[in-house]
Amino acid sequence: MSRWAPDARERLEAAALELFAQNGYERTTASEIAERAGLNRATFFRHFADKREVLFGGEDTLAGLFADGIRACAAGATPIECLQAAFAAADSVMTDAQRTKAAQRVLILAANEEVMERGLLKHARMAAVIRTALSERGVEAITARLTAELALLAFSLGVERWMQGGSFAAHATEALRELQSRAADLDERVVSGA
């Protein structure tokens, strides 16, 4: 097993997804993931704190890109414009290879509460990163919290649609507009079966 592997992280992720699908998430160990990737256990733990982290490294990357996108916006940009910039910045990593991994991940998350819990934590961190980036621009505290929550919902809807095809940024931006419009309609009577 080579100790130096520039693509170690990607190999570990791919090996983990294979083993989770093959033997189940619960029964797969960090050592097995390392072995499948042709690396040793110590290398695994240099890249990931635990088995769950393998599934959520992407969220940390996305959070960083969202923040970069917001920080690069012109002074005075609206909260919606900031989110559009955040989604555009994230688009570079939402590749076809990621689309395939995302579909595998969905199955694992749905079947495992421990993993779902980590996912919620990652989403909360993404929301916190967005909230902070907006606050730094002078967005009021409550508006920053609201915008961050809408961003995460638009992100989730955007990812769901992106998994079927198309550009992530376009889907997420459209979902954001849709959410804003629906929020304005929450005083309309619900017509059951409509």
Added chain:
Amino acid sequence: MSRWAPDARERLEAAALELFAQNGYERTTASEIAERAGLNRATFFRHFADKREVLFGGEDTLAGLFADGIRACAAGATPIECLQAAFAAADSVMTDAQRTKAAQRVLILAANEEVMERGLLKHARMAAVIRTALSERGVEAITARLTAELALLAFSLGVERWMQGGSFAAHATEALRELQSRAADLDERVVSGA
């Protein structure tokens, strides 16, 4: 130690909060909580799956009350009216005694990531309960998701304000209106330092 204690749950909660504040959350065990409450360890585990659950029993109660409130709404009620009914239904348990406990809890949550993770899971469950109750009334899927997220944000803001005094339902309902109004303003330019 009595094996039958009608108020065991409340006693365990009070004992846990005392010990968490006194010795730290990490260093407190379920056995110590039971002992402080004058009960045995088995009784603790009849009421709570683990130490973290002691801090979040209230969330399950609230989720149930939210669902009851929404289900009792007249046919055709708007999503906002449904949430107002949910907050009103929860008001009965948002007592002065709970206000004191809430303040103790905030300190523990802020200091402990493991506990925060469980809190996120509970919030996600509350959102899921609201989403389901709305869907059952014929609210469209995306509107139900959006309404549930806004409900949780209004709930969080409502709890923060209620901790300073006043009625929870009034605070949460006001926060909901504020969020809806702010969502409509997300296309306004941000004036830094405003």
